[in-house]
Amino acid sequence: MLTTATSSHPVVIIGAGPIGLAAAAQLSERGLSFVVLEAGSTAAAAISDWGHTRLFSPWQYNLDAAAQRLLEASGWIAPESDALPTGHELREQYLEPLAQLPQLAESIRYNARVTAVSRAGMDKTRTARREETPFLVRIETADGHNEDVLASAVIDASGTWSAPNPLGQAGLLAPGELQALTAGHITPPLPDVQGRDRDRFTGRRVMVTGAGHSAANTLLDLAELDAATTIIWAVRTAELTRVYGGGDQDELAARGALGSRLRRLVDSGRIEVLTSFTITRFDVGDALTVRALTPDGERAVDVDVLIPATGFRPDLAMLSELRHSLDPAVEAPARLGPLIDPEFHSCGSVEPHGERVLAHPEANFYIVGMKSYGRAPTFLMATGYEQVRSIAAALAGDHEAAEAVHLDLPETGVCTTDLLGSCDALAPAAESCCSDPELIELSAGR
Structure with missing residues (x-):
């Protein structure tokens, strides 16, 4: 009082x-x-x-x-x-x-x-x-x-x-992350993929990071761009069951439909999935090289643009x-x-x-x-x-x-x-x- x-x-x-x-x-x-x-x-x-x-x-x-x-x-x-x-x-x-x-x-x-x-x-x-x-x-x-x-x-x-979460491991900014942001290789969260930001992604090689519903929405929007748009989904988790959610059992029908659609796109190969993918650094050039630790050792993936959806x-x-x-x-x-x-x-x-x-x-x-x-x-x-x-x-x-x-x-x-x-x-x-x-x-x- x-x-x-x-x-x-x-x-x-x-x-x-x-x-x-x-x-x-x-x-x-x-x-x-x-x-x-x-x-x-x-x-x-x-x-x-x-x-x-x-x-x-x-x-x-x-x-x-x-x-x-x-x-x-x-x-x-x-x-x-x-x-x-x-x-x-x-x-x-x-x-x-x-x-x-x-x-x-x-x-x-x-x-x-x-x-x-x-x-x-x-x-x-x-x-x-x-x-x-x-x-x-x-x-x-x-x-x-x-x-x-x-x-x-x-x-x-x-x-x-x-205050979006950083993309690097251990809750920290990855080396090169700020430079990649400044260079425009990393977008703000939830870009308007189907609207004002469409040209930024169409026909490009795009990585989405994150294992939540923001990532799912972004992936679904990217999948509706032309077939020349390459979609890579990188997550730190080892599997995606939690992301797909409750499906028909979800009382929020929109969320259940979201997970079901995403699963179909992954199963069809339209979206490439990289699991257990822990980003360690970014190298900035004409494109963006994303370096990460995986169960198979270090890996480097080249993309044009990265969309963060890590909370x-x-x-x-x-x-x-x-x-x-x-x-x-x-x-x-x-x-x-x-x-x-x-x-x-x-x-x-x-x-x-x-x-x-x-x-x-x-x-x-x-x-x-x-x-x-x-x-x-x-x-x-x-x-x-x-x-x-x-x-x-x-x-x-x-x-x-x-x-x-x-x-x-x-x-x-x-x-x-x-x-x-x-x-x-x-x-x-x-x-x-x-x-x-x-x-x-x-x-x-x-």
């Missing part, structure tokens, strides 16, 4: 993506003042990078209840509940109208990138009167100036889209002056980490969790949405909506509502590394799955 000493300041929400805007809607309904700080120039700016992708989850799982109530009060009509939106549709039909509501619009600041969060006048070593001291949130504005904002509480919904990780640098407690393996809040370990949990098997599980030693500070899952790739938007509902209730002093967490999710089969690290998204284009994703690190507003 907000203390008397700090409640004169707003709650600061970092990121105007789906989860950040849901937090704003929940706080608005509770009558609490807030400011949303968005690094981009529009709401859900990061989604424009992967907006061509269709989500696996239908609209019924993609709408926050408080946001929907505010929208419907303004005359907004919800999309068909069982339709699968693309990222662009999610943004245009839901997130942009939500951000434009008067209850939210006046409290959203765009082009305001958060660079640090601390307590006003004290670093993380100071304890006396810490909980009574407002947070200091430092932002960088579009003109490069720094500005400090005081806050009664901070909800970090900035996502992980801006994301949280950028924690801006939180270094806060007393946060993170799981040592997945870098999620300490109590949440064991509940979401991808070795044991799929998207649908994660227990509902709220403010108590997400709390840190730093009172009234929370990491939510995709970033709350750290390096785990099993996030669904509906989970983030329940997170911020519970947190808003706690900040308002309604502890009974904060503790009453509940969430009905589909059993989604096996979730592996995917695009934003999130399982919501990613299905191939329209014909492939009912309608068709990317997931996004959906919580990211960047």
